[in-house]
Amino acid sequence: MQVFKDGEKDVDPSLICRRSLAIIGYGNQGRAHALNLRDSGVGKITIGARPGSANIGRAETDGFQVLNPAAACATADLVMILTPDETQGKLYEEELAGNLKPGATIGFAHGLAVHFSIIVPRQDLDVILVAPKGPGATLRDLYQKGMGMPALFGIAQDVSGSARALALSYGSALGCGRAGLIESSFGEECETDLFSEQVVLCGGLPGLIKAAFEILVEAGYSPQVAYIECLHEVKQIADLLWEGGLKLMDESISNTAEFGGYLAADRIVNDQVREQMRAILEDIKSGRFVAALMSDTKAGGKELRRRRQTDAAHPLEEPGREVRALMERFEKK
């Protein structure tokens, strides 16, 4: 694994400062990118937002000029596409492809649209990926604390010969060069990111939490206590894992928790579960997952909305609100 950090000869922070940038989308990633880049000395940043977007006001309050995506990209050397993955194809075709400057660079924070050919970039463009490994708010928060979030970077097209240098410079201005810019590719970033989201972060972990909560409540335990045991404490364990891997967690928990954990993991993450993990990876690699995502987008995001509503109505949400309010009062004292 090749990792680049600020101060190394391949990372030239001044390169990005000499370019004019358009950031299309001012959501989780868009806002954090724009603010971090500006604070790193990038002078020319225009935000591209669709008319009527609630984020126009936010970007203007933050001091940025906001134009529609077609106008914002027309004069930019680098256009960073930070809109939802599933709608990037339509945006590119209808507003960007015909307006991008000859020889411009387009950039992404996730490899999906390019890797699965939802966007087939014009032949004259450089195409770069700088994918911070975490939410936009954390990217901004770390930057302001003088720290950084690691990012993967990759190149899909390098017409100019300077795409890699620009990706490294952009990553550095985001603050990611303080932590590490890891050389990767659109394919590797996309497939591993989708897999970890689905199997661990946004699928497996919340799935385990919900099922464990339901089983405790079904068995007659208090929903508030079930919430604390199954969800609230996840943060403490995640922090230990993040800070020092399995070793620090094992050293920091009781022998009882550790011994019980080994036995339970063997039973829960069994051969059948591993088989499902492999099947999920295959669905990602073959494009079946992306086809399902795009088909739901075409249907107006019906399935996504239905699932979101089911989650919002889950019985752990109410005790969760109570417990969080209690903890907040407790922490304020």
Ligand SMILES: NC(=O)c1ccc[n+]([C@@H]2O[C@H](COP(=O)([O-])OP(=O)(O)OC[C@H]3O[C@@H](n4cnc5c(N)ncnc54)[C@H](OP(=O)(O)O)[C@@H]3O)[C@@H](O)[C@H]2O)c1
């Ligand atoms: N969320 C994360 O933490 C994270 C982490 C790493 C990488 N990424 C990647 O970053 C990219 C952006 O994700 P995100 O989570 O930041 O998205 P998001 O928070 O949902 O924000 C999307 C932004 O795009 C705007 N938008 C939506 N459709 C648009 C269109 N057709 N034209 C112009 N603007 C449009 C939205 O504005 P309105 O809806 O108000 O118009 C909003 O400002 C994705 O590629 C994602 O995979 C995200």
